[in-house]
Amino acid sequence: MKFIKYLMCALCGLVWSNPAYADQCLSLVKLSKIVSSSLVSEAEFTSDVKGFCESYSRNQSGTATNGIDLGYDDFSFGGKSASSHANSLARSLCKSSDTREIKENVYQSYIEKIAPGAFEAYQTCATHSARDFSVSIGESTSTFVPIAVRFSPGRQRGTYASISLEASPDVTCNNNEDTIEENGTLLFSCSRPDDSRRSxxxxxxTASSEANSTWSIPWTAYRNGVPVNLVSEYTEAIAEARSLKHSLANAVIPFKTAVCPDGFTPYRPAYGRFIRGLDLEGQTDPNRIIGTLQDDQFKKHHHKLEDTGQAEHSKSGYDRRQRVGHGNTDKPAAVKTTIVGGDETRPKNVALLYCEME
Structure with missing residues (x-):
């Protein structure tokens, strides 16, 4: 009983007193709002924009902005020192061929800025409201939505309609389908346990064969009780991604894959080579330029070899002198050490594919 009283209270503002139902359809937009902007009817908004375009046309030089004003948050403008903003708004709202006239779909742009994805539901509702159906949303919360559907077939007597609700998996509605008689109203309610996801x-x-007989209403996500501005979040995410890509423009990154991921190409200079840090101080590896190659090399050193007394060591390496005949004249002779090791000199390592961003 308590639930029914709450539902009826939430729906008490949804009783239609006249056939002009289009304004009632704005309640569908409210469910999808992501900003605190107030909603106005299409007629009111169009009239205000029309007035702005006419005022702008009279002051098209951009120096005298007296009388130009438009106070709708994302389309806000006012003041003598904001001529550049006025020019920007005019490009968005007024026809270039005749700045006195407004562009098409300006109201759609207004709705989509406030409630992304909700204009289609509003438009469908407004179209049907003029003929037979009207859908309205009552006082809702982030987890509860009351819905009222009214059927007014006009002169067609004795008719009825079948209405069903379809929702995303996280939403539960108290009644998924019902029949409504002429001039009757169906009351539905839907809820969701988690308001952090968009529904x-x-x-x-279901009784209509028309293609636009479905009202799809986005139910915005919330964070700490505040609607999540998805557009803003996506814009910020894209900006962050672009910033990250810019910062990695010259990055060479090792991957544990045989093929570079999308957006990367193989860094061929690293094929079969170890990476050496650039010595900015020039103490260990001086005079290097970023990206230059360096061949393998042994540092200068000596080897100590044991001999029977006929060998001598020199600073340049090993030199054995062999006595010739009975005199004291020595003749140098070549000496080779035993071969050990493999085909190259290397430390322990792991093979990774180095890739650079395209």
Whole structure:
């Protein structure tokens, strides 16, 4: 009983008193709002934009902005010192061929800035409201939505309609399908346990063969009780990704794969080579330029060899002198040490594929 009283209270503002239902359809947009902007009807918004374009046309030089004003948050403008903003708004709202006239779909842009994805539901609702159906959202919370559907077939007497609700998996509705008689109202309610994810509720006129007989209503996500501005988050994420890509423009990264991932190409100078840090102080590996190659090399050193007394050591390496005949004249003779090791000199290592960003 308590639930029914709450539902009826939430729906008490959804009773239609006249056939002009389009404004009632704005309640569908409210469920999807991501900003605190107030919603106005299409007629009111269009009238205000029309006034702005006419004022702008009279002051098209951009130096005298008296009388130009438009106060809708994302489309806000006002003041004598904001001519550049006025020019920007005019490009968005007014026709270039005749700045006195407004562009098409300006109201759609207004709705989509406030509630992304909600204009289609509003438009469908407004179209049907003029003929037979009207859908409205009552006082909702982040986890509860009351929905009212009214059927007014006009002169068609004795008719009825079938309405069903379809929702995303995280949403539960108290009644998924019902029949509504002429001039009757169906009351539905939907809830979700988690408001951190964006959901969708669709009102479907199953008795209609028209293609646009479905109202798909986005139910925005919340964070700490505040609607999540998805557009802003996506914009910030894209900006962060672009910033990261810019910072990695010259990066060479090792991957544990045989093929570089998307956005990267193999860094061929690293094939079969070890990476050596650039010595900016020039103490260990001076006079190097970033990206230059360096061949393998042994540092200068000596080997100590034991002999029977006929060998001598010199600073340049090993030199054996062999006595010739009975005199004291010595003749140098070549001496080789035993071969050990493999085909190259290397430390313990692991093979990774080095890639650079495209």
């Amino acid at each position: 969708t509720i669709s009102v479907v006129n």
